[in-house]
Amino acid sequence: MRIAPTPLLALATVPLLLSTVQAQDPDAVLANARRWVDTLASPALHGRGYISGGDSLAAELIAAEFDRLGLLPVRGSRFEPFSFTVNTFPDSVKLAVDGRSLRPGVDFLVDPASGSASGHYELVHLSLTDLATPERRAMTMGVATGKAIALHVPATRNADTLALLHDLQEDLLHHGPVLQMASGKLTWGVARQATPFPLLEIAREAWNDSATAIDLRVRNRLRNHNARNVWGLVKGRSSKQLVVLTAHYDHLGRMGPDVLFPGANDNASGVSMLINLAARYAREKPRYDMLFIAFAGEEAGLMGSRWCAVDRAFDLGAVKLLINLDLLGTGEEGITVVNATAQQEVFEAIVASNAATGRLAQVKPRGPACNSDHCPFAERGIPAIFIYTMGGIAAYHDVMDRAETLPLTDYHDVYLTLVDLINGLK
Numbered sequence: 001m002r003i004a005p006t007p008l009l010a011l012a013t014v015p016l017l018l019s020t021v022q023a024q025d026p027d028a029v030l031a032n033a034r035r036w037v038d039t040l041a042s043p044a045l046h047g048r049g050y051i052s053g054g055d056s057l058a059a060e061l062i063a064a065e066f067d068r069l070g071l072l073p074v075r076g077s078r079f080e081p082f083s084f085t086v087n088t089f090p091d092s093v094k095l096a097v098d099g100r101s102l103r104p105g106v107d108f109l110v111d112p113a114s115g116s117a118s119g120h121y122e123l124v125h126l127s128l129t130d131l132a133t134p135e136r137r138a139m140t141m142g143v144a145t146g147k148a149i150a151l152h153v154p155a156t157r158n159a160d161t162l163a164l165l166h167d168l169q170e171d172l173l174h175h176g177p178v179l180q181m182a183s184g185k186l187t188w189g190v191a192r193q194a195t196p197f198p199l200l201e202i203a204r205e206a207w208n209d210s211a212t213a214i215d216l217r218v219r220n221r222l223r224n225h226n227a228r229n230v231w232g233l234v235k236g237r238s239s240k241q242l243v244v245l246t247a248h249y250d251h252l253g254r255m256g257p258d259v260l261f262p263g264a265n266d267n268a269s270g271v272s273m274l275i276n277l278a279a280r281y282a283r284e285k286p287r288y289d290m291l292f293i294a295f296a297g298e299e300a301g302l303m304g305s306r307w308c309a310v311d312r313a314f315d316l317g318a319v320k321l322l323i324n325l326d327l328l329g330t331g332e333e334g335i336t337v338v339n340a341t342a343q344q345e346v347f348e349a350i351v352a353s354n355a356a357t358g359r360l361a362q363v364k365p366r367g368p369a370c371n372s373d374h375c376p377f378a379e380r381g382i383p384a385i386f387i388y389t390m391g392g393i394a395a396y397h398d399v400m401d402r403a404e405t406l407p408l409t410d411y412h413d414v415y416l417t418l419v420d421l422i423n424g425l426k
Contacts, residue, residue, distance in 0.1 A: 026412040032279070033272040033411055034403075037329070040249065040268035041403040047261045049190070049253015050088045050225050055296055058249050062230045062294045065275055069282040071232025071292065075313050080229040082307040086300055087113060087191045087222050092256045094217040095200060097208050105186070105259035105399045107206035110218055113191035114198035117177045118217045121148035125209075128153060131168050141175055148177040148214050155183045173197045177216055181207040187397045188252050188261060190300045194222045227296035229304045231313075232278060236286040241320040243422060244291045246305065246373050247274040248298030248326065252397060261399060264406040267298070269329035276415060277422075287425065288320055295373050305373035309380060316377070320425055321346060322384040323418065324374035330392030331410025334362035335417075338386035339378055341367045346385055346421070353420045359413035364390070389414060 039045070039061065046054030063078045074080070093110050095102045102108045124144045131137045149172050153165055172178050173195040182201045198218040230249070247270035251263025262268075271294055278292045291314060297303030309316070321343075340347035351363050369375075374384040392409055395401040 029276055029412050029415055030408060032276055033269070033408055036272035036275055037264050037268040037406060037408070038403045040271060041262035041264040041401075041406075043260055043262075047253040047263055048249060048251040049261070049299075050086050051090060051254040051257070054253050055227060055250045059228050059230050059294070059296065062249060062271065062275070066230065066232035066278065066292070069232070069279055071234060071278060071282060074231050074233055074291070078230060078232070080231060080304075080308060080311060080313060081226065082229070082297070082304065082311075083224055083226045084297060084300060084303045085192045085222065086225045087194045087220055089114075089219065089254075089256050090221055091219045092217075092258050094215070096215040097206075097211045098213060099215075102202070102206050104255060106203070108200050108202045109182075109186045109188050110255060111191075111195075111199035111201060112189045113193055113195055114200075114218060114220055115173070115194045115196045116219045117197050118219070119215070121177060121214050121216060123148050123150050123179070123211050123213050125150045125152060126172075127151075128164075128168070137171070141171070144172070145175045148179060148216070149175070150211065151178055151180045152209075153180065169199060170195070173199060177214070177218075179214070185394075185398060188255065189397060190252060192300055194220050227304060229296055229308055230294040232292050234278070234281045234286060234290040234292070236288040236290060238287060239289045240318070241288045242291055242314060242318045243286070243288050243320050243425065244293065244314075244322040244377075245274055245277055246293045246295055246322065246324045247271045248295040248304065248373055250296045250299055250304075252299055259399060261397070262402045264395075264401050264403040265327050265329035265393070266396060266401060267326050268403070269327065269406065269408070269411075270325035273325045273328050273411075273415060273418070277418060280419065281422075286422065290422075298373055302370075302373055302375060306376045309376040316380060316382055319377070319382050319384075322374060322377050322382055323421070324372050324384065324386040325418075326372045326386060327388035327396075328411065328414055329389065329406040329408055331389040331414060332361065332391030333389075334360045334364060334391070334410075335387055335389050335414060336364045336366050338366045338369050338371065338388070339374060339384060340365035342378065343383055343385050346383070349424055350417065350421055353417060353424070357416070357420075359417060360410060361391075387414070387418075 252261035295304035374386040
């Protein structure tokens, strides 16, 4: 059964509709995953971000499912609250170039750290040559003040050039709105600060080298946001050590009411895996206590996991292994294990399991990387890995990361690989 993606009233009953999955039944595991991905990526949850309480709605659904599965609270609560500053765009964002309206989310994005601006602006075209020296920069800024700036920069991945570009953008954004052509697909994010004026990233197909003016409306709101991690405990045969499974449930939310970032692969897929594994181990008593944590605030800079590591609601020294689940919706090319080089025995166990079963196309090692919620724990010396799938659709941090196009190609094989890993811990 496919859950309708729109009515919020219907979503409130979703956890009651989810049947307990049979551990080895791929159809049941996949059906449960699909229901959760469809639900979490629904427009009714507003991209699980900071507009219209999307992340809070998701937290309530996950908490209700943990309750239904019989997971125990931690410190007498299902939630671990915290707060952080976030930049948001509550109103519709508008941009017209020489009278031609561009489509938000398709033709352009507002940089997540953008400030507000509204009105008609003449457009000044600048290149890196125009800004190469302090003298040229000072002269150019005098001409550009009060106007919008079309910044022409070469496509590059050079770290020094990118750092220079960032510094130039920071300077220019004190004088007026800045437009820049995207080097690839339009990709959004979350910011916890705001510049004086907006930075607009224009898709290559919509960029106009000879444009003379823009009409713009961007209103940002920098505010304090209250968020909650959601957790549940399963008691094992031994409480001397603890296995922790994590996945972030938040995503980018909305850029105004008109642009939705559904976040199906990132990370409704990981949350669905967390729930499938919680359902299994709620039925089958594991060797060790197992703590399941759905983190908030990952997209804003690992805020939920960083707070959890500082808050120390559980004994960090007792953690046998922390497994972070993110981007699990594909798998044609296998999985990557982040922090594999630091957790060599764990990685070798996954490789050995896959050699015996042939489930996954490959198990690829990667070194330490602070790219998801395992990081704050790994930084404290806690055994931690992060697993994500490879191949398939390229939608990421964009409006195309939707439930209806997420294939879940090798989802059940990843599920069984995780079960083997967890059950094999000694």
